[in-house]
Amino acid sequence: MHCDLQTVSLKSPLGIIHISSCQEGIHTIQISPDCSECVCGCVSVDEHQELFPECVKCVTWLRAYFIDPSSTCTLPSPAIHHPILQGGSWTACVLRTLQRSVCVGEVVSYTHVATLAGRPRAARAVGGAMRKNPVPLLIPCHRVCLSSGRAGHYMGGHGDQLKVWLLDHERKTSQ
Structure with a gap:
């Protein structure tokens, strides 16, 4: 399986979360806990880069999780394509x-x-x-x-x- 991947980074209470995805779904989530006092926040992407739909779902899901984990029960889970x-x-x-x-x-x-x-x-x-x-x-x-x-x-x-x-x-x- 060959996929064109994009990676975005999301600040979270755990540190920086790197999300790798393709058009079909999420490939990996990696947590870099070495970010001091991160809060849920910005997504780091190229300004001109359009995010794949499943990546947008994943960012939305993760932000909701860090605010209130139970709220993710009502959100669609991003497709996983690993x-x-x-x-x-x-x-x-x-x-x-x-x-x-x-x-x-x-x-x-x-x-x-x-x-x-x-x-x-x-x-x-x-x-x-x-x-x-x-x-x-x-x-x-x-x-x-x-x-x-x-x-x-x-x-x-x-x-x-x-x-x-x-x-x-x-x-x-x-x-």
């Missing part, structure tokens, strides 16, 4: 299950996701699939925690503080 989600692999199954079944403010275990995906004994494999998530936030891996209740790792262990922030943000705004 190769990892195009087939019937275990990873694609886990990520689609997670996106479809785990709602804002809900926290589930790896075992629960494995059960939802049809393989109750595959909790470790769920973790492996989630590490490949190309679109964090849209596919909410941050809502999956250890059975012990601890948050566990996020974004390869580099985003553990982000995971705690996201869970707290969803908990506070859903009360």
Whole structure:
């Protein structure tokens, strides 16, 4: 699959979020948490660049999420067009299950996701699939925690503080 990609950057409370998309949908979301005290705000694009429709949806969705995560339930989710989600692999199954079944403010275990995906004994494999998530936030891996209740790792262990922030943000705004 060859796609012409465009990338936009959005300031957020987590730092700068880079969204890569094509005409068909979102390819990746990358979070750069090294921006000090970012607020939800500007999109960085070439003035003459027209954004792909799914990119506009994604920016709208993310801005709404940072204001009130539950408001995203009424917004259309941007289409995702990453190769990892195009087939019937275990990873694609886990990520689609997670996106479809785990709602804002809900926290589930790896075992629960494995059960939802049809393989109750595959909790470790769920973790492996989630590490490949190309679109964090849209596919909410941050809502999956250890059975012990601890948050566990996020974004390869580099985003553990982000995971705690996201869970707290969803908990506070859903009360």
